Amino acid sequence: MDAIQSLGLGFSVALQPAVLWYAFLGCLVGTLVGVLPGIGPLAGISILLPITFGLNATNAIVMLAGIYYGSQYGGSTTSILLRIPGEASSVMTCIDGNAMARKGRAGAALCIAAVGSWIAGTFGVIVLTFIAPPLATIALKFGPPEYTALLVLGLIFLAYMSTTSLTRTLIMAAFGLMLGCIGIDPLSGHFRYSFDIAELGDGIGIVPVAVGLFGLGEILATPSHQVTGEVIRPKLRELWPNAQEWRDSGWPITRGTVMGFLIGIIPGSAHIISSFLSYAVEKKISKHPEEFGKGAVAGVAGPESANNAASTGAFVPMLALGIPTGPVTAVLMAALMVHGVPPGPSLVNDHPDVFWGFVASMYVGNVMLLALNLPLVGIFVHLLRIPYAYLYPLIIMFCIIGVYEVSHSIVDVWIMLIMGVVGYLLKKFSFDPAPLVLGLVIAPIFEMSLRQSLIMSNGDWLIFVSRPIAGTLMVAAAIMLAMSALSMASKRRDWRAQMAEEVKE
């Protein structure tokens, strides 16, 4: 069956009323999750995860994925109107989006963000449609050394792209991988660091760690008296950008879309990195870099397109290789496995209705989001007017429900609280928690594939460079590592250091 025929099958699934309803519900919840500062897509997905246990696999994954890409749309609203990122990937949109809003162009900024997100999301799904199935075929040739090399490349890529230092990123990744070692060793059955706590035998969950670090940690570091942002209310008739704004956003949307999708494919916090990188590129190549920070259209169009394309790109390794690229895709994979549908190379052949139904639902979901985000912006503005002092207790409540409901374990809630404190301290000492979470997410696959590779090669490390695919991936990782180390050793201020300064400002 070729891709077009298969997509036809997908649409026959995605256009069923029940699937449409769950796609809409996911997009709506995702938009709300994105709009409200402090609740990321992970907390939103975690809260709704137990609800999906009673649904079939297609409805479950369609709804949960809708929350993920919907939150990328919603995050821009808060960034533009309040100058607070509703979602981590919207940090860069705050800078020029809010500056545009203060110039009376809030509607245009929202429209450009929404249209850019739609173009990027749709482009991402089109590419996913055509590359995921052949990639899955190639992935059938992947053995443990190739998986190990791919994950090493992901970690090094994250370290290279990080706005903090190489050492800080790698130490965070090592810490995350270490947390991932807690629990029963899958190969030997040894209990590792579980201290006779039964719940730790299964290991530390991704949800409590990520919700603690990103959700609670952020709240702990943000007392309400520091949140004094004024919400700018756009008028509906001002939503349409003028001709110059359209012209200024065309190429940034195109570049952000392609760049975001490519970054999304590589394991890491793709949607966050991609928006940072897109902003840096747009500023670098702009004829008027001095306008950045003062309401440059490209500063909204590029990052918003990039983060949406990346969130779609992240589905490629998840669906084709069975590799999570971050905490959100890890939870989505868990949701599929609950229904006896293992993501990976065999998904497209064994469960074509789920695979193609999911892909087709993303075409529909992106249209729904465009329709939701612009006309309903007034409602979202009302939500943003809730004072932060009343908002964060609600977010803490959601964090507790979300974490507890996944496996009804109070130990998980305690882990979330501890991770909240860790997240607060990491913020104080300028560490990025994203590599920690990625380390935790990939730890089981990484350890298994590393040990299997060594067993296969009778302890010869050359297995990671002597096989063509693994060798190529390792060479790419080594080049990136060398570039990062050189930049660190020469203390040269490259684009990453400049970006870190802009984020701090």
Next chain:
Amino acid sequence: MTLRSDHIAGAVFVVFAVAVFALSGDLPFGSLSSPGAGMMPKLLLVLMIVFGIVLILSAQASAPLAEIDWSDRNHALLVVLIAGVATTLYQWLGFILTMSLLVFTLLMVVERKNVVRAAAYSVGLTMIAWWVFGTALKSPLETGILGF
């Protein structure tokens, strides 16, 4: 010498890794051709020690420790304390009582809001959440000893 944030951060990671290494005595490293349960954690702990030392040695680039702003520490401590108490009570008191008390206490103790407003908001919000998650979305919320 000025004490900098990376001196402390690096030292914490080194101490943490050494302490966990000491706890890993019973985990077999195995051999390269037959790696044991302790291989991955021990390799990672060695890496953490190395990176921690690099962090200490390159700490000159980080901010002085005295410049870290801790003005939000009371807020953070109170929120963690209240959330911790709520976590302890959650399975015993159930969703409605625990969450109402959690939101009410945060509004009263941390935010110093008017008692009537705080009570109305916390109860109202919890009931809405109960209806949305428990009734509309059929998520199994904790009921507690009082049965709700």
